[in-house]
Amino acid sequence: MKISVITFLLAILPSLLLAQTTISGTVMDNKGMPVFGANVYLEGAYDGSTTEANGNFSFETTETGTQVLIISYVSFEPFKFVEDVTKMKNLKITLREDVNSLETVTISAGSFSAGDNSRISVLKPLDIVTTASALGDFVGALQTLPGTTTVAEDGRLFVRGGDAGETQIFIDGIRVFTPYSPTTNNVPTRGRYSPFLFDGITFSTGGYSAEYGQALSSVLLLNTIDESTQEKTDIAIMSVGAGLGHTEKWEKNSLSVNASYINLAPYIALLPDRNDWQKPFETASGEAVFRQKIGDGLLKVYGAFDTSDFELTQDDINQPDGTRFMLNNQNFYTNASYSEMLNKGWTIFGGGSYTYGKTKVGIDDANIKDVENSAHFKLKLKKRFSNRFKMNFGAEQFVTDFNENYDDPNVDANLGFNNNISAAFTEADIIFSRKLALKLGVRGEYSELFSEFTISPRISFAYKTGKSSQLSLAYGDFFQQPESEVLKFTNSLEAQHTQHYIMNYQYSANNRIFRAEIYRKQYTNLVTYNDEFPDVNTTFLNNGDGYAQGLDLFWRDNNSIKNVDYWVSYSYLDTERKYRNYPIKAMPNFANTHNLSVVAKYWINDWKSQIGFSYQYGSGRTYTDLNEPGFLQKKTKGYNSLSLNWAYLISQQKILYASINNVFAFKNVNGYQYANTADANGNFARRELLPAADQFFFVGLFWTISDDGKDNQLDNL
């Protein structure tokens, strides 16, 4: 009571001495509806008011002359009005919606986001590591998304009828040249990089930004963590090896190192598989991330080294004793990037990567030694003109030097090539309103090897159809050089080419997401050749072509069933192509018509456990039956696998984790190998191509030691 009397007196007193001006008006939103609760005030003065339910405001001020009137309200852009106070009467003010809001349309055609940064995340960071079938491999988790084909024996990403080489992987915007660990033909590979180094993942199955090139079908963008959270040590003891990680943090910089050793010898001794291993798979790897803040800039340096070694004998229908296969690989990758916010809305980003890969492969009597040195440099400038208009400009250079030595009792050959590609791109992001957004880009590339210049326009567009739904369209042209298997024999070719047409519908509300996407992808200029196995005498041409079209559906629901989070993906794919040595257009053997994934996670609070379930179905893949006329004319039976996992929190810092892949031991056949020669009856004998093992078991204990005793490795699983 006392306060208000004093306040009243104090408020009245100066008014007796000074002239007062009344400022008044109405605040509306862009639909003409009154805004209730907006803050209206003169900048730098204390005078102001809050709008009423009808949007009206009125207050008195002793300020005179030209002043700045500010109107601010959550989820609208602040409004500034400069005028003489005496003219600030009966103002009609319309606020502009803030397009940074969650309600703003986002361009979703073709891409899936995972992580905190995206507005609508299809996958959350933890999903990468708690999906039952993924075994901690980020690529494995992405294979539960629509648009991917289950090629169980391979393990790489096959997107919308494209082969694995059509997907490129980038870390912090910089290309990774050798993303997968090498393996043998019936054991799936894994991504080389540990998922817990990344906090944002964008997986695009088509129509992606002009910033990315040299990918016909898809890009996978991984962003490393900007800032480590705390000092800690991670220890992992697993049935297949061990891992050790440590993070050290200082005022302006931090360093994380991680080492792991995997040896499958004990596992294979206990549970022999279909391969006859002379030297079971063994790999040692180390990774480090260093981050340094420099003023307003951030420098990140990432390095990874790994070495793998194994030797085995595999069944072969043409060789009664089987085929010997040995592999020894060393891979080093480093990536450094620097980004800084400059003045006036400019941001600069510069980065580079260098890859050194050395592989020795022995197949029966032949020894093949490959050495690849590759580098990528990129410089990008971003200008933010306003929340509604942004532009990107950039230039980049790819350098690859590849050498191969092939040695068998009859031949000793040296092959190799240098492939340099220069590229420049620019892209504009325009947000017209919360309902309508457009991205326009163009990319030019020059290949020194082919003396060829290509230009790729990209455009995408999004329109909000309702409060929680939107429609996106995308179109783009994409070029990619042929792979090193071809370039080592010839350089008189052109880039291969695709065009993507995508239409996407997305509904997202209350922790439920539904996406439907139809697409058409047109392939031209695919490389063809006339021999069964290409060599220096082979004729290579760019006269292959093909198409892929289909429908992808995705549904995720985290809301309807208590403690259960699940998603379902379905893809329908229709594709044919003529490439390599295909005599006719056919569906390639890495594609199939139907793919279904169901992933569910159930949290049992009383047990402090999360149980995960994952089911994958892929309809049959094509193979050529030599006993009947035709090419890739038959299909295998469908692929089925159901996997389970269990994570138990022993304490805040100790987690016990177990998983079984293919619980019901479905016998999956990936294809058939036919004999080179027919038997006495004119029949070609055949052999089933089976996975090395039908099932896989994994047990691990993950233990984190940190000062505050809180952090754990849930994110590493």
Add this chain to the structure above:
Amino acid sequence: MQNVVTYLMIFFTALIMQGQTDSAVNAAAEPTKYQQGMRKAFQLWQENKSWEAANVFERIAAAEPDNWLPPYYVAQINVINSFTEKDGTKLKAQLDKAQNFINDATAISKDNPDLLVLQAQLYTAWIVFDGQQYGMTYSPKASELYGKALGLAPNNPRIILAKAEWDMGGAKYFGQSIEPYCKDIQRAIELFATFKPAGEFYPTYGEERAKQIQAESCK
């Protein structure tokens, strides 16, 4: 996982402003515009008109570019109101606004334990909203902020309380002893008895909350 984190966080209750206006009427001298404005804001807040109070704090913040308290309170009101907000769009707008004001306040007053705790509370609001999505990233960040704040102000009862309450949530879930945190809370209560805010309108909340936790959890 979502539930682990939610569980950890559920013990955390938004800390309500209290007792600010007690010291308001002792100024014999004529109050400055700043004092008038701040008093008016606290009065509105006490009358449960928190958004109007936030508007007043925002106006003061615009007029007092060198004082971290007005932006601190704008952010605090937005954070507290976010704990009960179920609409993701509104939540993001409020927390973005809070974050902007925390950034403003931090630019004025670096290494301020009250701002660090408020930042940790902002992260907690995200975690409470969607633990599965935000828990993994923000939970260790919040832990670190509490640790840093306590390092800067080891004898500030409000900081001791905030960290103890956060840690207690985790310990309870895993069935571990909460004894050490009860000791911290007892210590906070003792320190509250003699706590003097650094100046007029500085944060003073926490004593009631400490006693409440002690009564509920540390018998």
